[in-house]
Amino acid sequence: xxxxxxxxxxxxxxxxxxxxxxxxxxxxxxxxxxxxxxxxxxxxxxxxxxxxxxxxxxxxxxxxxxxxxxxxxxxxxxxxxxxxxxxxxxxxxxxxxxxxxxxxxxxxxxxx
Amino acid sequence: xxxxxxxxxxxxxxxxxxxxxxxxxxxxxxxxxxxxxxxxxxxxxxxxxxxxxxxxxxxxxxxxxxxxxxxxxxxxxxxxxxxxxxxxxxxxxxxxxxxxxxxxxxxxxxxxx
Numbered sequence: 001x002x003x004x005x006x007x008x009x010x011x012x013x014x015x016x017x018x019x020x021x022x023x024x025x026x027x028x029x030x031x032x033x034x035x036x037x038x039x040x041x042x043x044x045x046x047x048x049x050x051x052x053x054x055x056x057x058x059x060x061x062x063x064x065x066x067x068x069x070x071x072x073x074x075x076x077x078x079x080x081x082x083x084x085x086x087x088x089x090x091x092x093x094x095x096x097x098x099x100x101x102x103x104x105x106x107x108x109x110x111x112x
Numbered sequence: 113x114x115x116x117x118x119x120x121x122x123x124x125x126x127x128x129x130x131x132x133x134x135x136x137x138x139x140x141x142x143x144x145x146x147x148x149x150x151x152x153x154x155x156x157x158x159x160x161x162x163x164x165x166x167x168x169x170x171x172x173x174x175x176x177x178x179x180x181x182x183x184x185x186x187x188x189x190x191x192x193x194x195x196x197x198x199x200x201x202x203x204x205x206x207x208x209x210x211x212x213x214x215x216x217x218x219x220x221x222x223x224x225x
Binding site for chain 1 (some may be wrong): 116119121130144146149155156157158161202204206207209210211212213215216217218
């Protein structure tokens with residue numbers, strides 16, 4: 001596989017569920033990002049990891065918990081979400097200092 | 113604070129016509145500027161970027177953009193639209209810390225035959 005792979009592509013979860021989104025990059029990049037894309041709103045930066053260290057947490061509610069176990073993998077753990085959290089969650093990677101992000105295809109999350 | 117404004121949420125052109133998508137930015141530091149394209153059910157793909165040097169930047173698929181500091185603009189153009197150009201286009205600027213990108217709301221480009 002090449003590029004940035006996100007799984008699952010679609011996820012429906014109840015407000016009391018716990019689930020995780022996975023992102024994997026095969027590009028040798030050392031920075032990874034989570035963005036939230038909602039209808040009619042700009043992409044919202046959620047988290048930035050550089051060299052496996054979190055360097056930015058953009059005032060994201062604690063019901064979203066990121067994890068970066070190594071430079072190739074990034075997770076977003078979800079629990080007790082709200083319906084307004086329904087969105088497309090995009091993962092991206094880059095080489096630190098080079099902003100030519102490579103994006104995954106996203107996970108379409110629906111909270112019911 | 114860094115921000116991006118894309119003028120026009122929806123632009124419609126005929127096939128073969130000029131494409132012009134507008135982007136203005138606000139930045140407290142010298143900006144790095146980007147255009148991305150998103151096709152349905154896909155992630156974003158980098159079209160082009162400006163960091164330093166030549167202010168006219170050429171990208172993929174025949175697109176180009178010009179950085180105009182005096183106008184704080186980075187408009188995207190293509191001389192002749194193709195049906196396959198129909199997509200959503202996002203302008204972005206580096207955040208103040210230089211750790212990530214801040215995106216505009218996007219412009220949907222429609223191309224008619």
